[in-house]
Amino acid sequence: MKIAIIDYGAGNVQSVLFALERIGFQGSLTNDWNEMKSADKVIFPGVGEASSAMKKLKDCGLDILIPTLKQPVLGICLGMQLMCNSSQEGNTKGLGIFDVDVIRFSNSVKVPQMGWNTIYDLQSALFEGIKENEFMYLVHSFYAPKCKNAIATTDYESEYATALQKDNFYGVQFHPEKSGAAGEQILKNFLLLNSKS
Numbered sequence: 001m002k003i004a005i006i007d008y009g010a011g012n013v014q015s016v017l018f019a020l021e022r023i024g025f026q027g028s029l030t031n032d033w034n035e036m037k038s039a040d041k042v043i044f045p046g047v048g049e050a051s052s053a054m055k056k057l058k059d060c061g062l063d064i065l066i067p068t069l070k071q072p073v074l075g076i077c078l079g080m081q082l083m084c085n086s087s088q089e090g091n092t093k094g095l096g097i098f099d100v101d102v103i104r105f106s107n108s109v110k111v112p113q114m115g116w117n118t119i120y121d122l123q124s125a126l127f128e129g130i131k132e133n134e135f136m137y138l139v140h141s142f143y144a145p146k147c148k149n150a151i152a153t154t155d156y157e158s159e160y161a162t163a164l165q166k167d168n169f170y171g172v173q174f175h176p177e178k179s180g181a182a183g184e185q186i187l188k189n190f191l192l193l194n195s196k197s
Contacts, residue, residue, distance in 0.1 A: 001191065003027040004039035008060055010053035010078065012045050012175070019177035023188050031060045041191055042069055046078025050102075050142070051090025053078055067095050072193045073169050080164060080171025081142060089142050098164045098171065100147040109157040112141040117154050119162050119174065124151040126163065126170055128189045134182045136162070136174035143173065 003020065005013055007029040020027045027043065028035070036042055044066065046053055057063045066073065066083075075083045084094045087102035094102070105111045118133040136154075143160040146153065152163035154173070164171040170190065176183035 001025065001041065002039045003041045003043065003191065004036045005029050005043045005045065006036070006062065006066070006079075007031045008053070008056045008062055010046055010048045010056050012047045012077070012177070015175075015177045016043060016045050016076070019184060019187055020191075023184050023191075025191055031062065033061070033065055036065060036069065040071060041193075042066075042071060042073045043190075044073060044075040044079035044083070046076060046080075046082060048078060049090060050078060050081060050087040050092040050094075054082060054090075054092050054094070057082065063095060067097055070168060072190065074190050075169070075171035076177070077140060077173060077175055080173055081140075081144065083164070083169060083171050084144055087142055097169045098144070098147070098149045098166055100144045100149060100161065100164070102142045102144050104142050105157055112139055113156045114139045117156060117174075119152045119154055121153040122151070124163070124165055124170070125193060126165070126172075126186060126189050127152065129185050130182055130189075135179070136172075136176070136183060137178040137180075138162075138174045140173060144171075 150161035154162035
């Protein structure tokens with residue numbers, strides 16, 4: 001199976017590569033259009049600040065390519081947020097795949113949310129074998145409110161969408177690559193979606 005990990009200088013790529021190896025898969029870092037188009041699965045990781053990450057995507061033309069991909073695509077953390085319409089962080093226009101605007105937690109809670117929290121209302125094959133209220137590892141100051149694309153929920157200050165799906169596009173706010181056995185199961189589930197290999 002060919003797994004492309006989008007390399008645009010704003011990703012937690014090493015931990016994703018290591019997590020794939022732990023579950024018996026090999027990923028390759030790339031920003032090559034043809035390699036991404038021909039991959040069986042595409043992973044879109046992200047750490048850092050939204051507006052500078054979006055600028056890096058645009059510099060490689062990936063803002064044009066990513067929304068046109070036809071195979072399963074998984075956005076992780078900032079990767080998921082950049083797939084939304086916009087983010088309050090840096091007043092950033094997103095890729096518009098998920099019809100929701102990313103906003104900041106208020107100062108009434110500790111920001112960023114950092115550490116383990118539960119996910120529930122699981123509604124996708126992505127969560128096959130994952131129990132309700134499973135703990136996942138999160139580090140973020142901005143979030144996607146609950147919306148029609150939500151496939152999992154977390155509560156921090158209020159309920160928000162901790163995972164999104166539309167067609168072949170998936171996004172998770174938590175870091176599956178840092179979430180132990182349950183996170184590895186979610187990565188494996190993603191890699192086996194509609195898989196013929």
